Amino acid sequence: MQIPPCVMRWLKPSPGCFLLRCQPLATLALILVLGVPGTRVLANPPGSLEEAEAFLEKHCARCHNDERMAGNWTLSDVSMDDVARGVNLNDWEAVLRVTQRGEMPPASRPKPGHEELAGFLDWLQGSLDSYAQANPNPGRATLRRLNRSEYSNAVRDLLKVDLDLRESLPADDSGYGFDNIADVLSVSPVLMDRYMAVAGKVSRLAVGLGSSQPYTTTYSLPKDGSILNQGVPAYDERVSSDLPLDSRGGGVFRYYAPHDGEYEISGYLNANTNNEVDRLEENRVSLRVPLSAGMHRVGISFRKNLVLDERVQVLRNTTEEVPLPTEAPVDLTLDFVVDGARVGSTQVPSYYMSPRYAQHNFPRDLLEINVAGPYTVTGPGNTPSRTAIFHCKPLFWPLDENYCAKKIIGKLAHQAYRRPLSNSDTERLMKVYRQAQAAEGYEAGIAAAIQAILVSPSFLFFYEQDPVDAAPGVVHAISDTEYAARMALFLWSSLPDEELLTLAEKGRLREPGVLRQQLVRMLVDDRALALEQNFAGQWLYLRNLEFHRADVKEFPEFDVPLRQAMKRESELFFSHILRSNASILDFIKSDYTFLNERLAQHYGIAGVQGPELRLVQLAPDSMRGGLLGQASILTVTSYANHTSVVRRGQWVLANLMAAPPPAAPPDVPALKTETASGKALNAREQLEAHSKDPACHSCHVRMDPIGLSLEKYDAIGRLREWDAGRPIDVTTAMPDGRQFEGLYGLQEVLMESRQQFAGAFTERLMTYALGRGLEATDQPQVRRIIRAAEANHYPMHEIIWGILTSEPFNDRMVPHDEKTTAALH
Template sequence: MVGVSSDGARTEPTGVLERRLSGFSLSGLGFYHGNAAIDRVEIAGPHDATGPGDTPSRRKLFTCRPAGDVEAAAEQCAREILATLARRAYRRPVTGADVDTLMRFYDAGYAERGFEGGIQKALERLLVAPEFLFRIERDPVDIPAGTAYRLTDLELASRLSLFLWSGIPDDELLRVAEEGRLGEPDMLERQVRRMLADPQASALVENFASQWLQLRRIRGVAPDADIFFDFDENLRADMERETTLFLESQLRGDRGLLELLTADYTFANERLARHYGIPGVYGERFRRVPVDPGQRGGLLGHASLLTLTAYPNRTSPVLRGKWVLDNVLGMPPAEPPADVPALEENHGGRKVLSMRDLMEQHRANPACASCHRVMDPPGFVLENYDAIGRWRDTDEAGAPVDTAGALADGTRVETPAGFREALLAYDVSIVRTITEKLLGYAVGRTMEHYDQPVIRRIVYEAEADDYSWSSIVLGVVKSMPFQMRSAES
């Protein structure tokens, strides 16, 4: 409300964020439990909460000002402002009826608080209008149910801006659509490339990463504080930030999709670099840093994803293997039977077993064996990473980590680096999987069997451009599922 931001919910006097300890009293465990400590507060005006102030958004909003306080002049200016805003909000040319509806609310607000009160009241009405809140695509008149038809240019503009920017079309995109030129292949490609270069395209990275990689789930994970005592809110936020910055660098650089798995760099600040064992990185600022290819490379070395695919107290070859099969290779394993018993954990009073030994016991159950033969091998290859993504050479039993694993075709791999190299043999499957996830994100539905020819075509045509981000995005935008829809009954 006052422009105050914080990196976390609580801070210690030292400036280090407390870790969350669910179910325990912090004071009872001896942790800091005094008054709230604030590291920094920045407050920017206007300081009068009820005053109008002068901000860039207000200057853009008020495209005119009435001359004096003459009611007629104020009404004319209000019509101009509301017509401009309604065109953007509704993503189409506005009608006289659209503006008249808003003006009725303006009149009510004007009677109470003058010109700006009227604009505020009309804006409140505009922001709850169904045409602003929903993407409305109207079927052509007298078209039979189930008939496929092409979207209008204005509808296509809305889909495009929501896909790439998670927002409404800007003036240029809306103007091109109103002129009926957005459907022209050259113009469409020009607009897509322009939009990808715009800072608003960061929304594509953040929201697609959340859906494909489920990255935002990192905010809810809670590693066991007794085991991973140095995991806290700062580190959690740094993990998410690393992956977001990495993906954005790939999109901005128009890199090939396979580099998501092979990149020899990442983004880190001092805290995350220390977590990874990367020397020479100081301060809170994130910067691009090289990584040891023997230990990390691409997304499979990111602590965010490694933490998401682990349990609070240990790693999980099952979760990690399933994640690779589903989100990278597009080969999701079958769902487990309902009556499969849970993995028997290590407990005190007996010899500590390695994760591989525990999984061998679990696979002894015939009901478990068939799925785990597929899921476990790619997960074992990632056992060098603990449950919060740190590199380790010994396992829970104190023995050297055994990372021997295999791919679905039987290819044996021994290390994470070898795993990344072996995955490149599945280049088409990997690109097809990411393309399917991206197309599903773009159209807002799960892909079906009848979408597969379209996905294969996008991948085939993108091969000539080394599967660059722009070639895949353009393929999605030009595809039939994106540009067409079926008439409803």
């Protein structure tokens, strides 16, 4: 029997046995007799060394030798006792992975029998897991900067300022598919200048010292040139739930008012010239309204209170004289809206006459909304940020200003730094406060201290401390406050709140019952939307959808409202699985999705009305369900004017199965779209010709069947039956000979490989949680997580729980190079 790692480390429990707070020798005897709850104590792995050697010699040595070097790899590079010594673990994990997936031995070689294969896999996996259990290795813990999403969320939660600061900071680089990877989050002088500028602006806004001079904030409404939706202009629909029910067109945006005062809301109406970017003063409408300091949703919309002839004439760029309409234009009601309520209205003509051409009864639309102000400032207002910051108010001004300043700054810095403060932390911030207070006053001093907090390395960087004089390579449990910071960064992309920090400082956070309760609390909190936006947005390529531009000639229906509905369907689908603790297998196959009227029409699904997306049960023959039935995925894996079998197949292999094909060589020829005689080739015919090349076949044999099964969906995710003038055939077969047909057949193939999908999903989520790429030493932890979740069909919360209780998430190894950490201190 092996002694659990937490006993070997005496005082600090490993995640594998954190249910029992391991104590010194007094507990050791009990463990040896009873075992450790929740810990799998492995005996010798199944199979034998001799059988494993015989398997490799029989099925692998013919190709992977010094002469043939198949895959640029030979068995001479490794030894069967490597695992026991912790050597070449990357190679052995790769052997395990390709053998489990059936990729090796290749289809051209005799396959091992079931018992023979199972014996080898049991031996190899058991050996790797046994080594990992006896030799804990949580992997690298690199110094990590907050990326711009995390920075924005942290500022929001610290100061209660509802501002999106991401666009004010440069975009972050990505690694391993995510932009929160420590190794690629570099720091430059330009970036620090931006942090200084953003911190200065937001600290003064939060305190109530924003600019009192009027300035204009502009919002340009999205226009993409696609007009018709079943004969109805797209801008003739209600565009936002923040606008009145009887409204159409227009737009709404979030505006932060720096002070209580008057603000001017104005908009530019479409002039119906051939250049919509023109801003003509005669088409400007405006209204002054009082606004309180803080965040508002400000908009302009048309009221749908009359019936118009909505047939749109063709726009003509001509100087010819155009007859004027015989009837006078009908006036429309234009409403100014703040926080969902009408604050004023005006009348505008239903069309505009231009000397160059005319359109009769052309519904108006907005090009731009501006808010200017503040005018006649009346005060800083009672904002959530001021309430949160000034929890201490000086009673004997100015005698106890310093007392309150110290309490305010200390509370903010405690949460911002994610740990208890030292005296030097507090004194540095108080020094900044006193300098600004002497020059500009009490609130300016608080603002200056907040700015210093927001650019402090203790806020900008996520780093953890090692025990004093600990030798490089020593593994130790991170502190509870460091664990709380990791947990908040993972689930919220933000700071731990007061409840999480309090439990951590009391040493109770990692108690199983407490941790379970906190996990559920955090996942139902709105801050967990960060997982939808940051994890799912990158895992599923949803961020790419914003930049996808479908060919307007091939797909005139693809417009901004449709693209937004596609994206929201996948986001809400992910959030539903997350919050309801559904099985992650729903990502593969489900009988529900989220639709609004526009997207339902795109899918050919009846009975859904209105612009809001809601949960919809799918009919068995809907040809939807799961991620691969969603237009967002089908669109981002297509080109602008046609589908891509290769892109779709590669996406499934890489994102759902963690088995990406190798990158294509640089000299791969383009697919031939027609024969020499000019006959158009469909996707299947193009790929058959292309993959005849042996250099291409090995990759395409894995990707193409997946992509071909999805060919009944066009490049924007609509169902179709024809391609290149011929019916689409979606029957195909996997490399191992399994035949299937279409989406439903592909879903069944993926469900048969559910354990591989669960492992792939866990790897992706664990990469995101740790902020680093996974290594061979992490794979035994991934296997432990999916084994534990398998019994209950892989519920989402169990996958997250497994990550939160894993060694890489709980422990840290003292690095061999501590120069970076020393410099930070």
